[in-house]
Amino acid sequence: MKIKAFISIILFLIVSLFLISATKKIFAPTPIILDIPTNFPPLPNKIFAKNPLTEQGFLLGKKLFFDASLSKTNDISCASCHQPFAAFANYYHDFSHGVNNSFTTRNAPSLVNLLWMKNWHWDGGVNHLEVQPLSPLTAPNEMGQHLDTLLNILKQNVEYKNMFAAAFGDEKITSQRMLWALNQFTGSLISANSKYDLVKNGNATFIEPEQKGYELFKANCNSCHKEPLFTDNSFRNNGVGLNANNDIGRQGITQIKTDYLKFKVPTLRNIGLTLPYMHDGRYAILEDVIKHYSNINPTTTNLDVALTKKIIFTEKEQQQLILFLYTLTDTSFTKNKRFNM
Amino acid sequence: MTKNLLLFFLLFICCLAKAQQQNIKIIFSHVANSKKVILNDSVYTNLHGETYTITKLKYYVSNIGFVQEPQNLITPSVYLVNAANNEPIIIPAPINKFTAITFLLGVDSVYNYSGAQTGALDPLNDMFWVWNTGYIMFKLEGKSPASTQYNKIEYHIGGYKAPYKTMQQITLPISNIINNTVNIQLDVDAFWAKNKNTSIAKMPVVTTTGALTANIANNFKHMFTIIN
Numbered sequence: 001m002k003i004k005a006f007i008s009i010i011l012f013l014i015v016s017l018f019l020i021s022a023t024k025k026i027f028a029p030t031p032i033i034l035d036i037p038t039n040f041p042p043l044p045n046k047i048f049a050k051n052p053l054t055e056q057g058f059l060l061g062k063k064l065f066f067d068a069s070l071s072k073t074n075d076i077s078c079a080s081c082h083q084p085f086a087a088f089a090n091y092y093h094d095f096s097h098g099v100n101n102s103f104t105t106r107n108a109p110s111l112v113n114l115l116w117m118k119n120w121h122w123d124g125g126v127n128h129l130e131v132q133p134l135s136p137l138t139a140p141n142e143m144g145q146h147l148d149t150l151l152n153i154l155k156q157n158v159e160y161k162n163m164f165a166a167a168f169g170d171e172k173i174t175s176q177r178m179l180w181a182l183n184q185f186t187g188s189l190i191s192a193n194s195k196y197d198l199v200k201n202g203n204a205t206f207i208e209p210e211q212k213g214y215e216l217f218k219a220n221c222n223s224c225h226k227e228p229l230f231t232d233n234s235f236r237n238n239g240v241g242l243n244a245n246n247d248i249g250r251q252g253i254t255q256i257k258t259d260y261l262k263f264k265v266p267t268l269r270n271i272g273l274t275l276p277y278m279h280d281g282r283y284a285i286l287e288d289v290i291k292h293y294s295n296i297n298p299t300t301t302n303l304d305v306a307l308t309k310k311i312i313f314t315e316k317e318q319q320q321l322i323l324f325l326y327t328l329t330d331t332s333f334t335k336n337k338r339f340n341m
Numbered sequence: 342m343t344k345n346l347l348l349f350f351l352l353f354i355c356c357l358a359k360a361q362q363q364n365i366k367i368i369f370s371h372v373a374n375s376k377k378v379i380l381n382d383s384v385y386t387n388l389h390g391e392t393y394t395i396t397k398l399k400y401y402v403s404n405i406g407f408v409q410e411p412q413n414l415i416t417p418s419v420y421l422v423n424a425a426n427n428e429p430i431i432i433p434a435p436i437n438k439f440t441a442i443t444f445l446l447g448v449d450s451v452y453n454y455s456g457a458q459t460g461a462l463d464p465l466n467d468m469f470w471v472w473n474t475g476y477i478m479f480k481l482e483g484k485s486p487a488s489t490q491y492n493k494i495e496y497h498i499g500g501y502k503a504p505y506k507t508m509q510q511i512t513l514p515i516s517n518i519i520n521n522t523v524n525i526q527l528d529v530d531a532f533w534a535k536n537k538n539t540s541i542a543k544m545p546v547v548t549t550t551g552a553l554t555a556n557i558a559n560n561f562k563h564m565f566t567i568i569n
Contacts, residue, residue: 050456127474130456134464134471147465175465179457253473255505255551 027169029054034115037192039200039228044118047129047187051180056167061185063163064178066341069153070137072144073099078136078182081108084340087270087333088112088189094281099144105245107281109266110274112191112333117233122263122279124235125253133182147175154178189339191269192228195327200228206327212317213324220311224265224304230328235262236304239296243280260302272329286322365434366522367405367442369422370568371398373529378424387533389540393485393494395529398424399468400479401448401461405432407439408512414439419448421461421468434521442515442523446561447478447508453501473550475499478507479561481532488545496532498558500550507550507558513567524568531564532557 032053036043051057064070068077081096081104082088088111090096095103106122120126126135136142137150154160154173161171168177198204206214217225226232235250242248242261250262263279277283283292293311296303313321333339371378373385378395386392400422406415414435422430452462453475462469468477479498488494500507515523533539539557547554 121472125473126471127454128456131464131469131471131474134469138471151465174459175463176457176459183456255549 029056029167031055032058032188034188035190037190037197037228039197040113040116040192041229043115045115045129047115047183051130051183053184053188054167056163057181057184058188060160060163060167061181061183062339062341063160064182065185070143070145070150071099072149075099076143078133078143079341081136081142082111084336085273085334086110087191087273087330089270089274091273092275094276096142098139098141102141102144104139104141105247106279107276110270111186111189112267112269113229114189115187116229119233119264123250123253124264129187130179130183132186133179151175151178189333191330191333193332194269194330197228197330199327206324209320209323210327211324213320213322214327216313216317216321217324220313221268223306225268230268231265233264235259235264236306237261237300237302238263238278238293239300239303239307240278240280240282240292241300243282245280247280249279258302262302268325269328270330270334272326273334286325287318290318290321363434363436363521364431365407365518366520367430367432368427368522368524369402369430369527370427370524371424371527371529378529380425385529387541388530388535389487389533389537389542391485391487391541393483393487393541395424395481395483397480397482398529399466400446401468401476402430402444402446403448404443404445405430406443407435408441408443409435409437409439413443415443419452419461421466429522440514441512442525442567443510443512445508446511446565447499447558448476448501449508450501450506452476470497470499475501475550478558481529485541485545487541489542490545493545494541495546495548496557497548498554500554500558502550505550505552505555507555509558509561511562511565513565515567515569517569519569522569526566526568527564528566529564531560534560534563 032055034048034053065078068075068080070077076097076099081090081093083091085091090108094107095105096108098104109122114120114129120129120132121135126132134147137145138147151173160173164173164177165171167181195204199206224232224234224236237260248260250259251257271286275284277286277289283289290313293307294313296307296310298308298310373395376383376385378398380398381394381396384392384394401419402422403419404415404417406413416432418432420430448462452458457464462476464471468480470477477497477499479496481494481496483494484492485494486492498507513525537543544553547557
């Protein structure tokens with residue numbers, strides 16, 4: 001008798017569990033398989049291991065990226081300083097504009113091929129792409145927002161509620177989910193379809209000055225701006241010296257003396273669109289950058305060894321080098337509707 | 342039939358084992374100058390004769406363990422202790438008698454480089470550095486006339502990388518447990534080591550990683566005692 005009762009209780013539990021699961025909508029977001037360029041090195045991190053890349057997560061991240069209502073004053077979005085047409089750098093701005101007419105203290109970097117980095121920001125202070133957005137979202141001279149206020153803004157928005165549910169299975173809005181969605185968008189920003197890439201893949205040819213420029217590049221620039229990412233993602237002191245912000249770069253993160261004035265080597269991909277140049281945007285045009293490398297004082301404190309010998313170009317060589325650098329512009333990336341609002 | 346009986350027997354054993362497991366309540370309390378810490382209220386005097394009040398006192402406690410035979414039991418969870426609410430930590434404890442309680446003051450290094458976290462580790466808890474990724478292991482804020490920085494004191498002690506690691510392994514011997522409760526007291530006086538360089542006048546604000554921060558963290562092991 002007792003066993004019969006026990007069996008019927010078990011049966012009842014099984015049936016009710018089945019009914020509950022049948023009434024619940026099945027959560028099945030559309031997975032995205034990231035298109036990794038064949039000529040790129042393997043990814044250094046498993047960034048989407050815990051945060052699987054899906055169409056719904058990507059679209060939510062894109063909406064967040066372009067949404068100015070995330071900022072304290074409702075007027076600055078991530079895209080304000082990372083503009084798609086400028087390869088997600090800030091066109092023609094040495095420093096960018098934060099809330100309440102403030103300035104940032106460094107030049108907004110181009111957001112491309114972020115998955116191939118091991119740390120982010122000019123000083124490498126951010127050690128995981130997921131947590132990077134916390135910096136610009138909360139900095140008083142960027143988007144100036146408190147994290148709890150920001151999450152409340154999202155929670156009160158029906159569209160966001162629906163998009164979080166579509167991306168993560170329910171309407172719960174948390175800092176982790178917000179950061180995961182943003183990571184899905186920024187991690188997807190891969191630029192690998194410039195003329196340079198077409199030439200490398202045998203689908204185009206350089207004109208003669210571009211080819212000459214490429215050779216000059218390989219002989220003089222490739223040790224730091226390493227192909228095919230056009231950066232080795234290392235930190236180096238390139239001799240520009242201390243600026244008015246007293247920005248010591250990498251040393252501020254590591255507290256190591258020999259990291260004084262070291263900054264992350266930026267990618268040269270889309271360099272024709274990411275002006276002005278250097279960590280503080282001090283050089284408006286490429287000619288100025290090249291001139292800098294011909295005029296470095298070799299006794300500069302902590303200067304990178306690769307730069308102790310001056311790099312001198314003739315005027316013609318300079319033009320050839322710049323023509324080559326323009327072949328790194330990837331308009332199929334900057335004009336991609338998928339990355340634009 | 343015999344199968345069902347076996348199932349019942351197994352269930353019975355499971356229930357029995359469960360019943361023998363107890364919960365241990367760990368209560369962190371905070372004193373300064375032998376006075377109970379009341380945020381935004383009492384005035385304390387440190388070892389250097391400087392007066393101060395406390396507005397925030399928060400810290401991470403993780404990997405709580407019980408030293409016992411035959412094997413120590415460690416719970417790999419992270420808790421945020423906040424003097425503003427003094428919520429006790431409740432964890433399943435061993436049935437055996439234990440001789441000491443151990444914990445890590447701070448957050449295990451792996452959490453410092455693993456991206457967006459939830460719960461006690463949610464950046465919403467205001468214990469996360471966004472400009473130099475990592476958790477603030479211990480936070481003490483307040484006001485003091487001895488401070489040259491707007492009369493504010495602000496200690497955000499963090500850093501998970503050698504040589505400036507700030508996490509500290511703490512071991513506290515324990516003799517008797519009453520009502521399954523362990524009372525641990527943090528004495529803020531111990532924050533000011535008996536060394537002139539740690540006075541408020543000398544260091545009112547410490548909010549970056551480095552040698553000074555690591556040195557302050559070294560002192561943490563003298564802050565805790567069992568008051569059962």
